Amino acid sequence: MSKKSNQIIKQAGILAMAGFICRIIGFIYRIPLTNIIGDRGNGYYGYAYNVYSIILLITSYSIPGAVSKVMAERLAMKEYRNAQKVFHCSMIYVVVIGGLASLITFFAAPFLVSHETATVLRVFCPTIFFSGVLGVYRGYFQAHRTMVQSSISQIFEQIMNAVVSLSMAAFFVNMVAGSDETTVAVNGAIGSAMGTGAGVLTALLFMLVVYRVNKEGIQRKMQRDQSGYEESYGTIFKVIIAMVTPIVLSTFIYNFNTTLNAGIFEKVSTMVNLYDKNTATELYGVFSGKAVVLINVPIAIASAMASALLPNIAGTFALHGEKEASQQVNDTLKLLMIIVIPITVGMFIFAGPIMMFMYPGAGQWKMAASLLRVLSVDVVFISISTLSNAVLQALGQPQKTVVNASIALVIQTVLLVALLTMTNLGVYSLAIASVFYAVIMCILNRTTVLRYLSYKQNIMTTYIYPIISALIMGAVSCGVYQLLYKVYPSNRIVLIIAVAIAIVVYFASIIKLGGVSEEELKRFPKGTKLVAIAYKMRLL
Secondary structure, X not given: OOHXXXXXXXXXXXXXXXXXXXXXXXXXXXXXXXXXXXXXXXXXXXXXXXXXXXXXXXXXXXXXXXXXXXXXXXXXXXXXXXXXXXXXXXXXXXXXXXXXXXXXXXXXXXXXXXXHHHHHHHHHHHHHHHHHHXXXXXXXXXXXXXXXXXXXXXXHHHXXXXXXXXHHHHHHHXXXXXXXXXXXXXXXXXXXXXXXXXXXXXXXXXXXXXXXXOHHHHHHHHHOOOOOOOOOXXXXXXXXXXXXXXXXXXXXXXXXXXXXXXXXXXXXXXXXXXXXXXXXXXXXXXXXXXXXXXXXXXXXXXHHHHHHHHHHHHHHHHHOOHHHHHHHHHHHHXXXXXXXXXXXXXXXXXXXXXXXXXXXXXXXXXXXXXXXXXXXXXXXXXXXXXXXXHHHXXXXXXXXXXXXXXXXXXXXXXXXXXXXXXXXXXXXXXXXXXXXXXXXXXXXXXXXXXXXXXXXXXXHHHHHHHHHHHHHHHHHHHHHHHHHHHHOOOHHHHHHHHHHHHHHHHHHHHHHOOOOOHHHHHXXXXXXXHHHHHXXXXXX
């Protein structure tokens, strides 16, 4: 494992930990939120959030990646003045584009979503603008290969999101207490949407403070710039637009399947009389508000590693070429699989107990558990495709991901419509189509990456050993759960004990099988402590 790979893993570890904490906060606060606004409220929020996400994909979602790549290339060449110009141009870009998008979305809301959801979408409009500005600041610090600022801002964002979502949802629901179920659900969704905006604004204020604190250091770097080459603002704007446009398209298409599937599910399922409109909304609320929320926890780790990998690959490829970049991809993918494969197995085995833990009194927990079992397979494939997307963007080939995502989108859309019209799978069609999409993206992206990086992944240590270790973990922890539950039938306590045992069993198995060496353990976040624990357990 190279020093550069070690640095990526450390930075990815920081961002992944923050992402994991954020998803856990999101995972926890969704429980009382669902009790306040109900599955239908989750459905209205989900429909509005999907459109909001699409607008973000077009205006600002790709900005951190684009900014970090373009800046990282210039920082690698010690062109500090040009790097700062990239930051300024990016800020102008998002202010103009984000401002226009916010206004257009506000006035076009009734045409983009149903009447019930239009007000919820309008509440998201200011957040579209602030998200773009926040994205530039996060991309700036990622380009400097430090994830601490972005990580802390994410945690602040999610805490404020949780606090405001719960308080405002309860406030707006109480305002219409005694009204019909639709009015209550819409009001609850409005309160939840306000939480999203409050979170983004809090994170932006934090990043502004951090940038001001670092301003003197930034000025000193610019004064030390001896590159002798300075780009014009016009040239940099062209570079940003040339970089952002294909990344926007690829990210848009890659993530558009969620919004597209939501629309198809509502329209087709009601058209073929599978569900009425309210039932379809409630079922989508179960899918998006319970099952999808949970799989987003491990996927956050993949997103963090992709964010850390992108500027590092861009800078390394610019300076050292293919060989070192290939090693970085190799090491990062191996670490990612060691983490997400056991999570996938754990979610599949414990889907029922997890949903009972979250929603002990809810009538839909059994359906949510079944959906989670299907979606758990998604975790591995989405993680790989997310990482490979970042690699292609870092190599300056984002247009390739546009083609791959388009092919996957068409195929999964045909499959979803076929499942809804020709089978009785209903809402499970959404989960199956989502998995199918991730599998296709994974295959296509990997094939494309191999055209530019001729790296050879060690199949045994990257995939086979983690799978075997995860299966051993699953068998042991499932047996422990069943045994303890018969003795003491408390799902929550028994599940916590079983999960703790699962972690220990997996850790022991992966080391004993040779999936992770002592040297590799040391390079992981908190690696020295992990090695010490391994010696105490006589695993090394």
